[in-house]
Amino acid sequence: MSRDTECHRCAGTELSPVSREITLLIENSRISADDRQYLEPIKDQVSALLKRQAADQTWQERILTKGGTVLKEIGAGINMTKMVQLDSDSIGYFKPFAGLEHSVSRSFGQKNAEQPIHEAAAWQLAKQLGPEYTQMVSPCIIREVGGQWGSVSFGQTGTSTHRAGIRSISELPKDQVDNLAFFDAVIRQQDRHEGNFLVDNRGLVAIDHGFSFSNNRDYMNYSKIQAYRASARPELTQQEFQLLVRITGSSNCLGLKDVIGEERAKALQTRAQNMLKTGRIPLP
DSSP states (O other): OOOOOOEEOOOOGGGTTTTSOHHHHHHSTTSOHHHHHHHGGGHHHHHHHHHHHHHSEEHHHHHHHSEEEEEEEEOOSSSOEEEEEETTSOEEEEEEGGGOOHHHHHHTTOOTTHHHHHHHHHHHHHHHHOHHHHTTBOOEEEEEETTEEEEEEEOOOOBOTTTTTOOOGGGSOHHHHHHHHHHHHHHTOSEEOGGGEEEETTEEEEOOOTTOSOOTTSOOOEEHHHHHHHHHOOBOOHHHHHHHHHHHHOTTTTTTHHHHOHHHHHHHHHHHHHHHHHTBOOOO
């Protein structure tokens, strides 16, 4: 399935009752007590994200809104993840707010319920940056599945570089490596280890953005892609300069300010300003 973005304006009717005010959703008896506990402090961020999803919905997002039968719980990663069947016969991965592992979140400077928001926010930013990024970043939305709230992303084909027999990042498509390094530098992806990007016949697929949009002094585990480009070819392209100018000149951080919060949006714009000044991709 192609990952090219094809945006459409729509009313977001598939998200009903998601399109209602988030405060009413929290009070809805279908929402679990655990979800209510996590949603209450971030209801404004969730509401802002739902509005963005409904206002500028891609064909990928329309698929992600439909269906959602839980097939099984899988053990990948530190958080609870459920494989779900979408109406299009596509497979999605659902990470509920109530199934998050908290000690690791705190070590990264992330609040308990922010990971699903950041997963979906990364996709929203990719849409703003252009098709080079939507072709690479896994589509993701916030929605309700079986009475629980969380992020739903596409199940991606592909495998790790190790299993694919790739011994060095230099063997991966250069343009995609450079684009992902730029993306990681902008969102300050804190944990881009080899399990958080895949390779298939289309190239790189970036997954797992829960530990992103970090503040600039928060703990950084690793971003292998960014570290490679910062050493091999750190100079920004003209297109990257233009994207950074858009980010720094946007009063609402390309629509993300209300989604990721003012502090994280300011940190993102500070990173963009620093890259404009140096003309280079920084080391993570």
